[in-house]
Amino acid sequence: MTVLTTAERxxxxxxxxxxxxxxxxxxxxxxxxxxxxxxxxxxxxxxLETELSAPASVAEGRHPLPSLQALQSAARRWGLKQxxxxxxxxxxxxxAAARAWWLLRxxxxxxxxxxxxxxxxxxxxGGQLETGDVEPTAGTATLTGGGMPVLTADEAATxxxxxxxxxxxxxxxxxxxxxxxxxxxxxxxxxxxxxxTAENLDPVGQxxxxxxxxxxxxxxxxxxxxxxxxxxxxxxxxxxxxxxxxEAGIQAALWPGSWSQWSADPARPVATA
Numbered sequence: 688m689t690v691l692t693t694a695e696r697x698x699x700x701x702x703x704x705x706x707x708x709x710x711x712x713x714x715x716x717x718x719x720x721x722x723x724x725x726x727x728x729x730x731x732x733x734x735l736e737t738e739l740s741a742p743a744s745v746a747e748g749r750h751p752l753p754s755l756q757a758l759q760s761a762a763r764r765w766g767l768k769q770x771x772x773x774x775x776x777x778x779x780x781x782x783a784a785a786r787a788w789w790l791l792r793x794x795x796x797x798x799x800x801x802x803x804x805x806x807x808x809x810x811x812x813g814g815q816l817e818t819g820d821v822e823p824t825a826g827t828a829t830l831t832g833g834g835m836p837v838l839t840a841d842e843a844a845t846x847x848x849x850x851x852x853x854x855x856x857x858x859x860x861x862x863x864x865x866x867x868x869x870x871x872x873x874x875x876x877x878x879x880x881x882x883x884t885a886e887n888l889d890p891v892g893q894x895x896x897x898x899x900x901x902x903x904x905x906x907x908x909x910x911x912x913x914x915x916x917x918x919x920x921x922x923x924x925x926x927x928x929x930x931x932x933x934e935a936g937i938q939a940a941l942w943p944g945s946w947s948q949w950s951a952d953p954a955r956p957v958a959t960a
Contacts, residue, residue, distance in 0.1 A: 688933050690800060691800055691803040691894060691930075692774055692803065693803055694803075694808040694809045695812050697802065697814075698812055698813065702772065704772045704774055705767055705771045705772065705773045706727050706728075706730035706776070707731055707733045707765060707774070707776070707784075707787055708722050708731065708732050708733060708776060709733045709735055709739070709777045709783045709786065710722050710732070711734075711735040711783040712782075713920075718734070719732055721778065722820075726816060726817065726821075727806070727816065727817075728815060728816070728817045729817075730776075730821060731765045731766065731821050731823050732820065732821075733761075733765065733787055735923070738757075738758075739758075740752070745951045746948070746951075747943075747948060748943065748944035748945055748948035748951070749870075750786075750921040750922050750943070751922075751943060752790070752793075752943045753790070755794065755832045758791075758794055759828065759829065762791065762796075762828045762830060763828060766824055767826040767828040768826045768828055769796070769828050771796070771828065772798045773798060774799075774800055775791075775800075775801055776806060777806070779805070779892075780804070781803070781805060781894070781927055782923070782924050782927050783923065784802070785801060785930045786922075787799075788800070788926065789835060789929060790926075792834050792835050793832065793835040793837070794834060795830050795832060795833070796828065796830070796834075801930060803893050803894055804891065807891075808893065835940075836938065836941070837943060838918075838940045838941065839944075840948055840949055840955070843876060843918060843942045843949075846914060846915075847876050847878030848877075848878055851915060852909050852913055852914070852916070853878065853879045854882040854916070854917045855879040855880065855881050855882065856917055856925045857875075857924075857946065858885070859881055859883055861873070861920070861946075862883075863875075863881075863959060863960055864957070864959030867950075870920060871950045873950075873959065874950075874957035875958055876918070876957075876958070877956050877958040879918070882903075882904075882907055884924045884925075884931075886903065887903075887930075894931060894934060900931050900932075901935040901936065901937075903935075904932060904937060911937055915937060915939040915940065916940045916942055918941075918942040918945035918949075919945050920945055920946050921944075921946070921947040922941065922944065925942065925945060926941060
């Protein structure tokens with residue numbers, strides 16, 4: 688599975704590509720304004736809260752997966768066709784763009800990659816920006832679903848209980864239960880292994896090499912063929928970890944409800960430290 692593309696390749700081989708700008712960060716509701724101020728030429732803004740997520744609920748978490756029908760409608764609005772070459776990016780090391788990458792792969796599209804390094808890599812390579820909104824011609828993509836593996840809360844618990852490896856992609860202090868800024872309870876799923884998403888990136892905000900990522904995950908007890916699941920706070924940055932695992936040649940399942948779903952259920956046990 689090809690996960691990443693580079694700014695240099697995009698500049699050298701622009702071709703017929705659909706660019707999706709997924710500017711989003713927890714606590715920053717101004718993604719669309721950031722996009723309008725400067726984005727890759729022709730890029731379409733994607734709203735993570737309304738287009739890459741269903742409405743939040745106690746039962747499903749803060750960012751449930753959108754229905755396949757809703758995702759297909761959004762994909763067509765973005766101008767996607769069945770054979771589109773799609774490149775997604777953001778300004779935060781792919782932490783938001785990976786959600787779009789994962790969802791479109793889950794929906795069944797084959798040629799979807801993350802721009803490694805995002806907006807910063809593009810401008811560093813000499814790429815120009817444009818301002819304002821882009822209104823694409825409607826696309827015709829038909830999404831079938833099932834393109835990426837998904838975990839339920841019960842399946843995640845089974846993995847953590849010895850059926851495989853369940854990775855917690857949140858920051859270490861949230862995993863340990865030292866702080867919890869958004870969800871009902873602090874801590875982690877018993878048996879889950881801490882693997883902060885930020886450690887997938889190098890100091891300039893690009894993915895570490897496949898070899899380095901492979902070493903990282905091997906140190907956590909994972910190798911090709913392992914049964915692996917990933918969660919985070921609400922299933923967004925966990926997609927980045929799934930992408931990093933895929934770059935290292937390891938398939939992993941995403942738990943969309945993640946900690947926001949687990950911690951809201953008082954019957955679910957919580958571990959700390």
